């Protein structure tokens with residue numbers, strides 16, 4: 001493993017990504033996490049909705065850095081099983097989950113946008129309840145750690161272990177980006193990691209109660225998310241194209257070609 005790269009005052013975080021990205025592709029998830037904790041200290045946090053992949057990362061992180069930061073965007077529409085898992089995580093790992101909420105309570109959202117916005121315009125609902133609070137939280141950080149995997153959706157297929165997040169403007173770290181679902185579950189069983197009880201009831205991917213259903217045999221694991229809509233992402237991991245002029249500016253600021 002290339003000696004863990006420390007952020008220096010001479011290089012922007014953006015330039016550090018370019019420096020480390022190539023090497024990081026050969027690192028284990030634990031090495032990626034170790035690098036992230038060393039490079040960013042308290043300015044990096046794991047973001048999780050406590051799916052199976054997220055639980056793997058939380059367990060791995062706890063073995064490397066007992067004092068790791070973990071946050072979640074609580075839409076206030078989560079399953080009781082998810083809230084129960086959050087309690088179990090705090091107890092088992094001795095941490096406090098940082099919870100981020102929408103600026104609008106569910107009641108305020110209904111008053112302003114009408115009833116059941118998720119059934120008419122899930123993109124707006126996700127923006128209000130997930131993307132905007134996430135943007136606020138990421139504004140406090142230099143880097144975030146996610147549990148996305150390349151084979152989950154087409155949007156995620158090009159993700160790197162370490163990359164610059166053009167949408168939110170910070171470093172994005174994806175330690176298990178090349179893992180399969182089988183590897184995730186092997187880790188969970190081998191290390192006795194807690195997981196959401198709904199996974200045992202045909203919910204491979206779990207979001208809000210209004211937009212998640214169990215999948216039927218043979219269906220895609222994410223078929224139960226936003227059923228009836230073409231939507232497969234809530235917008236947190238969609239990469240915004242970087243305008244050419246901004247790319248050139250960033251390259252020149254970082255000394256890159």
Ligand code: SF4
Nearest residue numbers: 118122125126208211
């Ligand atoms: S998943 Fe559904 S209920 Fe949750 S924020 Fe998105 S649209 Fe709204």
